Amino acid sequence: MRAASMTTRTASCSCGQLTVVTTGDPIRVSVCHCLACQRRTGSVFGMQARFARKSAQIKGSSTAFVRIGDSGTRGTFYFCPACGATVHYAFEGHEDVIAIPVGAFAEPNFPAPTFSVYEDRMHSWVALPPDVEHMA
Numbered sequence: 735m736r737a738a739s740m741t742t743r744t745a746s747c748s749c750g751q752l753t754v755v756t757t758g759d760p761i762r763v764s765v766c767h768c769l770a771c772q773r774r775t776g777s778v779f780g781m782q783a784r785f786a787r788k789s790a791q792i793k794g795s796s797t798a799f800v801r802i803g804d805s806g807t808r809g810t811f812y813f814c815p816a817c818g819a820t821v822h823y824a825f826e827g828h829e830d831v832i833a834i835p836v837g838a839f840a841e842p843n844f845p846a847p848t849f850s851v852y853e854d855r856m857h858s859w860v861a862l863p864p865d866v867e868h869m870a
Contacts, residue, residue, distance in 0.1 A: 745821055745838035747814035752794035752821045754834055756785045761831065764849035765866075767856040768804050774811070774820065778857045781836040781847060782823075790832045792822065804852065 746753040760783035771780030796812040803809055808826040813819060823833045836844050850862055851869045 743839050743841065743844075745834045746840075747794075747817050747819035747821050747838070749814060749817040749819075751816050752796050752812075752814040752819075753792070754822050754832070754838075755791045755793070756789055756834070758785070758789045760785055760845065762849055763836065763845050763847045764851065765847045765862065766851050767854075767860075768852040769855055770801060770803060771852075772855075775835070775837075778860060782833045783836050783839075783844070784831050784833050787824075787830050787832045790822070790834075796821065 740757045741759060743756050744753055745756070763783045764781070766780045766782070767778070768780075772778060774780060792812075795815060797815045799811045799813065801809050801811065803825075809823055810826075811820050811823040814821060819838070820835055821838050824831070825833070846863050847866055849867045849869070850856075853868055854870050
């Protein structure tokens, strides 16, 4: 009997110094339209995939930036000290989960988002997949 194959993905910064290798599927893929995510990404929203921390292996050095989000939750963002790209982050109270910006995977076939938050700050021209769970 053949064992089921486990999906392995690698996220990295622009220069490749900081990486996260994940095994398994994401717990959730989401889009955040809050103004802080817009500033952090330089885009009109942030898109993240959450994984169980035990399924992620971090390699390389990083610098941390702590931010208090609109909801009052403390988020710690880890970015490459050489190129500045954010590669992973974590939220206080959810230490068993690691969040990774989907763009860090540079994988066009990455699963689509299933959850969208802070839509009251979403740019009017943004369109999401029809089956996304919405949260203002």
